[in-house]
Every structure is written in C-alpha cells, then in structure tokens.
Amino acid sequence: MSNLGRSRVREDRFYSPPAMRRYNQQQQKHVQQEEQKVQPQRQQEKQQQSESLMSSSSSSVVTTNLDRFMKHTTPIVTAQHFPKTSMKGWRNQDSNYHPYFILGDLWESLKEWSAYGVGVPLVLNESDSVVQYYVPFLSAIQLYVDPSSPLTTTRRPIGESDSDSSRATSSDGSYENNVAKNFNKLMIRSDNLEENEIRNPPGLLIFEYFERALPYHRAPLADKISDLASKFPELKSYRSCDLTQSSWVSVAWYPIYRIPVGPSLQNLDASFLTFHSLSTPLKSVEGDKSSMIEVHDVGISLPIFGLAVYKFKSSDWTQSGIHGAEKVDSLMHSTENWLRSLNAYHPDFVFFKNHDFWR
Structure with a gap:
C-alpha cells in the first residue's frame, strides 16, 4: 500500500x-x-x-478644416547645409548658420501636386470624412536681394517680358539707380504701417510675376515655372539665403475632385490664395523672430503667413464661430498689409478680396 x-x-x-x-x-x-x-x-x-x-x-476637436488645409498645403523642401570648411569663423565656434533651400527644389516639391493635386482630409457635417483635392497655380512671386551683396552684381536683373503679366526689371542700371530712392520712400511710409508690417527696406527687386489670366486659362504651376525660368534661369538656382525677407510667393488653390463624391460637394467649392516666404536668414540673430521659415528633420517648411479665400463657407471650414471668422480676417488683413508695404498690386488678391462673400 x-x-x-x-x-x-x-x-x-x-x-x-x-x-x-x-x-x-x-x-x-x-x-x-x-x-x-x-x-x-x-x-x-x-x-x-x-x-x-x-x-x-479635445485638441483634435478644435482642429478645423481650415487648419487641415493649411497644414497639407504647406510645402516642405529639402534642406541644404553649408560645408563646415567654407564657413568663416567655424573654428571659433561660430556655427549658427541656418540651413537653406534652393528655389529649384521648391518647384520640384510642388511638381506632383501641380500634376495630380494635393489631398486634404476634411470632415463634413461633423462626421463625414472625405479627401478633397486641390491643384496649385502660381499666382504671384517677388524676389528681392540685398543691393550691397556681391550676388547683385553677378546676376542680371530681368523679369517676365509679357507686360500684361509682370513688370520687367531693367538691366541697363536705371533700376539700380532708383534703389536708394525707393528705400527712402519705404522708410518714410513705414512710419504709418501697422506693427506687423515690414519696417525695413525690402531690397533690390530682381524678379516679379503676377498672374492675370482666368483660372481655367492658366498653365499648371510646374509648367509656368519652367516657362518663366527659360527667361530668368535664376528662378531655379537662387538660394533662400540669397534673398531678403521681402521675397515671397503666392499660390492659388482650386478644388478639382473629392473622394468620395456626394451631394455635399457644393460645400467645398472654396478657393484659396496662400502666401509663403522665400527667404531664410543666413545666421541666427539673438532675439530675432522675424523668419517665417520652419526647419524640421524632414526638411524646411514654408508656413502660410497670409491667406485669401473665395466662395468660403465659414461653417464648413472654421467650425468655431466667431473665433474662426477672426482667424480668417486676421490672415487676410496681414496679407493686405504685406502687399501694401511692398507697394505690390496683386490681381488675384484684389479679386478674392472684392468677392469674398464667405459666410
């Protein structure tokens, strides 16, 4: 047992x-x-x-369709860096040189959007998720350089020859002779500008283009840039650090199609003008926060500093009542101030402003 x-x-x-x-x-x-x-x-x-x-x-709730549009239409460009051996004072730990981008890389980053549009995820009726596609067109551009820079004497200042679309800059020296006068005029006018406007001379205007054709007659952005660059090659070779802070580009965004399609498509017929700076500071300056460019790991982004809207339905885009309306008003107002400070007549902006029946 x-x-x-x-x-x-x-x-x-x-x-x-x-x-x-x-x-x-x-x-x-x-x-x-x-x-x-x-x-x-x-x-x-x-x-x-x-x-x-x-x-x-709760933070995602306050993200509006306008915020999504501005985020997804912000260009991101490949960042370029100065070689250490070429920077004076590098051995003295003077290494505060900023990354920069080349204009040609910016146009290249917009090439696919120009051909197929950029998808912007939107929320309609507080529950319907859709993707609206927008195609970009070049609306306006101005390039300014420092007249005291050696680059000014090595680059011939010319512009688009079509007098209906742009103002050509002279290459016979007469334009350069008037730079000082223009500087003085701007300094006098700056006394009456608001706080967020340019208070420094913009520099020497070496190129500008303002689109005047109707939207359905315009060439895609990539094609337009190629056409302009055939007359002004520096439109692709300039570096952002060569340009002054007055250099900018405006892009017109028009809706083309939406996924999925449906009866609420009529709510998304809004068009936009976005404004982006083309300048990056060469070096960091203590206390200087004037740069409108943001540097990220993935590259350099060109945030929207100005905006104009057309056929804009506030309830679909801001979803925050008075606060949303104030944001749009503020962006449009800052854009108007920017153009006025540069004495620039922007046909698209004038049209958007005169027809902004957004509600």
Missing part, C-alpha cells in the same frame, strides 16, 4: 510536498503584498493616460 501510494505520488505531476506548498504560499502572499503596493501607482498612471487621451481628443 505504501509502495503504491509512493508510486501514485511519483506519477502525479501536480503533486507538491508540504514544504513546497508552504514555500509557494509564502511566495503568493509576497506577490499579493507587492501588488497592493503598486496598485495605487498603476491607478495613477492609468488616470494620467486617460487624461492624456482626453486632452489629445
């Missing part, structure tokens, strides 16, 4: 001797005590995670 009992014990894989049972009970008790100690901490962590999710959820 005894041998049989021992045999059964050996055959039972789950049999635990008394000593082992006591050890297991002690271990289990110890685990329970440790669990009780960490339970409050886990509850606190869980509460923090919940609050974090709620915070992120």
